[in-house]
Amino acid sequence: VFESVLSEYQKEGIDVGDITYEDNKLLVELIDKPATGILSLLAEECFFPSGSDASWLQKIKSQHARHANFSEERLDRTAFTISHYPGKVTYQSTGFLEKNKDPLSQDLVVLMQFSDDDFVKTLFEEKQSTAMAGSVRRFKSAKFVGLIDGFRTSLNQLVKTLEGTKTHFIRCVKPNMDKKPDNFVFDVMQRQLYTSGVVQAVQATRKGFPDHLPFAELL
Numbered sequence: 490v491f492e493s494v495l496s497e498y499q500k501e502g503i504d505v506g507d508i509t510y511e512d513n514k515l516l517v518e519l520i521d522k523p524a525t526g527i528l529s530l531l532a533e534e535c536f537f538p539s540g541s542d543a544s545w546l547q548k549i550k551s552q553h554a555r556h557a558n559f560s561e562e563r564l565d566r567t568a569f570t571i572s573h574y575p576g577k578v579t580y581q582s583t584g585f586l587e588k589n590k591d592p593l594s595q596d597l598v599v600l601m602q603f604s605d606d607d608f609v610k611t612l613f614e615e616k617q618s619t620a621m622a623g624s625v626r627r628f629k630s631a632k633f634v635g636l637i638d639g640f641r642t643s644l645n646q647l648v649k650t651l652e653g654t655k656t657h658f659i660r661c662v663k664p665n666m667d668k669k670p671d672n673f674v675f676d677v678m679q680r681q682l683y684t685s686g687v688v689q690a691v692q693a694t695r696k697g698f699p700d701h702l703p704f705a706e707l708l
Contacts, residue, residue, distance in 0.1 A: 491686075491693060498697050505696045510689050516558050516573055521641070525552050527571075528637050535589050535635050542567070546582040574685045575663075589635040660687050 491510040498505050521528050530548050534540040546569065553559040562568040562579060570579045601613045662681050665674045682688050 491689070494690075494693050494697070497701070501697070503697050505693070508689075508693050508696060510686060510693070513573075515556075516571075519553060519556055519558050519571070520573075527553070528641070531585060531589055532635050532637050535586055540586060542582045542584065542586055545586060574681070576680045576684050589637055591636055660685060662687075 491508075495505060495508065518526060520526055523529055527549050530552065531545055534545040534548070537544075546567065549559075549569065550561055554561075558572045560570045560572075562570060565579075565581075567582050568579050569582065570577055572578075598613055601609055604610050662678050665672045665677055
């Protein structure tokens with residue numbers, strides 16, 4: 490978003506001065522880089538029969554010990570902390586592997602695809618392989634697919650959609666930590682505005698014009 494805005498300003502000859510923004514590439518790699526990211530290591534650990542929350546936690550601690558956005562919890566050996574858009578958040582590693590291993594059984598998916606109920610069939614169509622051999626349907630092998638894999642697929646589809654459109658979004662801010670109505674805690678909201686880049690986005694927008702219209706439309 491920042492790069493597109495600054496590029497637009499340069500085309501229009503607007504002096505944006507010393508606008509800077511924080512690139513979160515290193516943070517994204519910490520979480521989701523292939524082979525070494527926190528989620529990638531979690532998916533890998535789910536493949537091993539002897540894999541556990543403790544062994545996964547030890548791997549990410551060893552891999553990211555010097556990462557600026559990652560830190561260990563000295564008072565709680567089963568937890569770790571990531572500094573990202575909500576600020577510093579501490580996560581309990583206990584139960585991570587179990588949660589990721591919670592997808593539907595592949596046998597159940599195949600069974601539902603052959604359901605006599607047309608509506609039930611539509612719910613499972615996306616998991617069906619398009620490969621056909623004569624009149625016999627063939628399905629993908631029952632390779633383990635965790636919840637993270639499904640989430641990553643959805644996220645990649647969303648990113649592709651965003652890249653093909655003119656970016657416009659609404660930023661939701663959590664007003665308090667208790668999920669209660671009519672309770673606006675200044676510190677909670679301010680932290681989110683700064684760490685998510687909203688303040689920097691407003692500063693960048695104020696350097697240019699509030700609207701961008703072709704001259705013909707404006708006239």
